[in-house]
Amino acid sequence: xxxxxxxxxxxxxxxxxxxxxxxxYATGKTQYRDRAEAQLQAFSAELGTxxxxxxxxxxxxxxxxxxxxxxxxxxxxxxxxxxxISAVNGRSLPARTLVLADPDETYADTHPAFGKTxxxxxxxxxxxRHQNCSAPITSPVARSQMLQLPMRPAAGRx
Numbered sequence: 759x760x761x762x763x764x765x766x767x768x769x770x771x772x773x774x775x776x777x778x779x780x781x782x783y784a785t786g787k788t789q790y791r792d793r794a795e796a797q798l799q800a801f802s803a804e805l806g807t808x809x810x811x812x813x814x815x816x817x818x819x820x821x822x823x824x825x826x827x828x829x830x831x832x833x834x835x836x837x838x839x840x841x842x843i844s845a846v847n848g849r850s851l852p853a854r855t856l857v858l859a860d861p862d863e864t865y866a867d868t869h870p871a872f873g874k875t876x877x878x879x880x881x882x883x884x885x886x887r888h889q890n891c892s893a894p895i896t897s898p899v900a901r902s903q904m905l906q907l908p909m910r911p912a913a914g915r916x
Contacts, residue, residue: 768814771801775818783827783855786868786889794822817852825888826854831861831874832881838896839881845899846883 778794781787798819805812828846832839839858846856859871861881866872874884874891882894 769812771797772812772814772816772818775815776821779818779821780855783821783825783870784857786866786870786872788868791822794818798822821853821855824853825886826851827857827870827886827889828854829857829859829870829874829884829886829891830881831859831871831876831884833861834858836881842881842883842895 775794775797778790778797782790782794798815801812801815805815809816828851830839830842830846832842843856843858846854857870859865859874861876863871870886870889874882875894876882877894877896880896882896884891884894886892
């Protein structure tokens, strides 16, 4: 198949890769990842010769390959939760997926928030790459610093 290239608006096929990748990283449901990878494969042959017209496709590819998720566990109205959200939104991280998890919810073991908890009653953030997550972060400053360093998963945590 031939993918329509980006014009005044991004190509729908390219945007679909991004949407499917975000759905996978937000829910942990592998059927979304599989569909994103199939979409990437379907149009990969054209990328080498027409890369300048495939901006949306390459953004989706970046999301699939990068796998950056930030999981924030805390009550949505809590001031500390909002601080952590603001710290994430204050950084240019176009290929990231932000997951807000209610601490009272139970999540499936494939969901990014599975096993993630608040810390000493305070909202916490987890910086994850491809389901490998950092130790809990409760400070927006520490979270910002974590995003600047190479990813080091917490010992024994996923």
